[in-house]
Amino acid sequence: MLARIQVPSEVKRGELITVRLAIQHPMETGFRYDHMGRVIPKNVVNTLTCRYNGVEVFRAEMGSGISANPYLQFYTRAVASGELVFDWADDAGERASERVAITVIG
């Protein structure tokens, strides 16, 4: 599962970091049928967590009501240089992880 994560590479201590991410995923609802009339099973990215230097700062539980290629934007306060670790999983059991380095100045 490909993902595009945008965070500022450098941020001042105490300021807010804007985290924007988009995951490439069809977010199948389970309500669609294929050309043979069979139900396409539900498969959505159900959980996503963001940890900042090991501390969980954000967690999302998503359902079929979230659009395909889910996009999320949230904030976290810059405390120390380190990395943001994103982990997510879908209904098919596929897991993915992505790391982004953050430099805190001042």
Added chain:
Amino acid sequence: MLNRSRRRFLAASAAGALIGHARVCRALPAIDGLKPVVEKITGGADLREGRVTVDVPHLSDNGHSVPLKITVTSAMSEREYVRAIHVLSEKNPRPIIAVFHLNPQCGRAEIATRVRLNGAQNLVVIAAMSDGTFWASSAEVIVTETACLDAT
């Protein structure tokens, strides 16, 4: 004559604007249909209106991807913060769209995402605060083509 019709038009549009405003101020219209879901979230606690801002276009051509921004008024300090934000839909086959868990380190209780909507409806957003209170707000969206209609 011409002048009079212009006056009438202006009066009518002013009234229209007032009606439009009144619609926005309605108190959580969608909550009745979502009662079991809401009760599961609040655990029977009072649900108060306010503190939550739901930013969503009033009209959407298509329900596949509707931009949604939620802002909750909170200091996001250790003493007072938003624990979770629940996004509910009145008409989707699965009423719970998403749940976002926050903590004081977030700094700002604001989330932006894109949602699927099955037709024109009200979106209800419930914020669970650290002090055990629940705040809600709703927004009406008109969707021309629903996400559940397969166009192929």
